[in-house]
Structures are given as structure tokens and as C-alpha cells.
Amino acid sequence: MSSSKSYIVTIDMNAVIAALIDINKVNLDIEQYRNQLSKKTEQRTTDFENMIAKINENYHDDLKEDIDKVLEREQKKLKMELTVQMIEHLTLVEAKRENIMQPIHDKIEKVVRQLIDERGITQVINHGAHLYYTSPDQDITQDVIQRLTLED
Numbered sequence: 001m002s003s004s005k006s007y008i009v010t011i012d013m014n015a016v017i018a019a020l021i022d023i024n025k026v027n028l029d030i031e032q033y034r035n036q037l038s039k040k041t042e043q044r045t046t047d048f049e050n051m052i053a054k055i056n057e058n059y060h061d062d063l064k065e066d067i068d069k070v071l072e073r074e075q076k077k078l079k080m081e082l083t084v085q086m087i088e089h090l091t092l093v094e095a096k097r098e099n100i101m102q103p104i105h106d107k108i109e110k111v112v113r114q115l116i117d118e119r120g121i122t123q124v125i126n127h128g129a130h131l132y133y134t135s136p137d138q139d140i141t142q143d144v145i146q147r148l149t150l151e152d
Contacts, residue, residue, distance in 0.1 A: 007120055010134040012127040012141040016108055017101075019145040026100055033096055037089040041082060048078045111147045115140055 017023060051074070055067060112124060124140070 006122045008123040008125065009119075009121050009138045009140045010125050010127055011112065011139065011144060013108070014128070015141050016144050016148070017104060020104055020107070020148055026097075029100070030093060030097055034089070034093050037092060041085055041089070044078070044081065044085070048074065107148060107151070108144060111144050111151075112140070114147070115143060 052071065055071065115121060116124065121140075125134075127134075127141075
């Protein structure tokens, strides 16, 4: 049987991130980016609505079946395009968030690893794990924040 002891500590990653950046500004930047992408979708929808209005202006009863088929086909095409565009937009927004947050996570991980090595920590649990209780002396959140703010 192993005689090594566990040294478990906790960290509040949300508090660490909040100490480093203005998360509201990050969210605002991402929301603005999302809105820019949405304008493209709105433009495509407006173009389609204009096309329908133009067809309706020039509508002839003897072409009803043909026009209905064209409209149905175009509507299906637009729905597919908008679905693909929405998925692309979600992917782009998530990539932007990742580009903003990854360097921050890397900095945090570096400091946490330093503390692990210095203190012989065996496990680090994020407060997001719904801990019922942790002793304040086993919480490294402030230590990480302090080191990160000293680096900057």
C-alpha cells in the first residue's frame, strides 16, 4: 500500500478570471461580434422577402403552380442556407471566445502548476464542482490571483 498522502486544495476559477479581466467587456465584445454576424443572416432574409414581394407584384394567375413551386424551392434553399450560416456563426463566436480566453487559462494553469510543485499538491478542485465545504487554508484562489497580478 502506498504511504503518500493526498493534499487536496480548491480554487475558484471564476474569481481568478474576474480578477484578471473584465468579463463583462469580453462578453460585450463577443455579443457585438455575434451581432455583426447576425446582420449577414438578416440581409439574406431581407433579400428573400424582397424576392417574394417582387414575384407577387408580377404575379399572374396562369403561373400560380409554377410560382408556388419556385417559391417553395427557394424557401427550402434559404432555410438550409440560414441553418448552415447559423452553425457557422456559432462556431465563429465560440472560436472568438476561445481566442480571448485561452491565453488567460494558460497563465492561470502556469501559476497553478507552480503552486502544485511548490506545495506538493496532489489534487486541485474547482469550486464549480459544487463543494459543500472547503477549509479556507486549502483554497489557493487568492494565491493564484496574487501571483498573476504580480506578473502583469
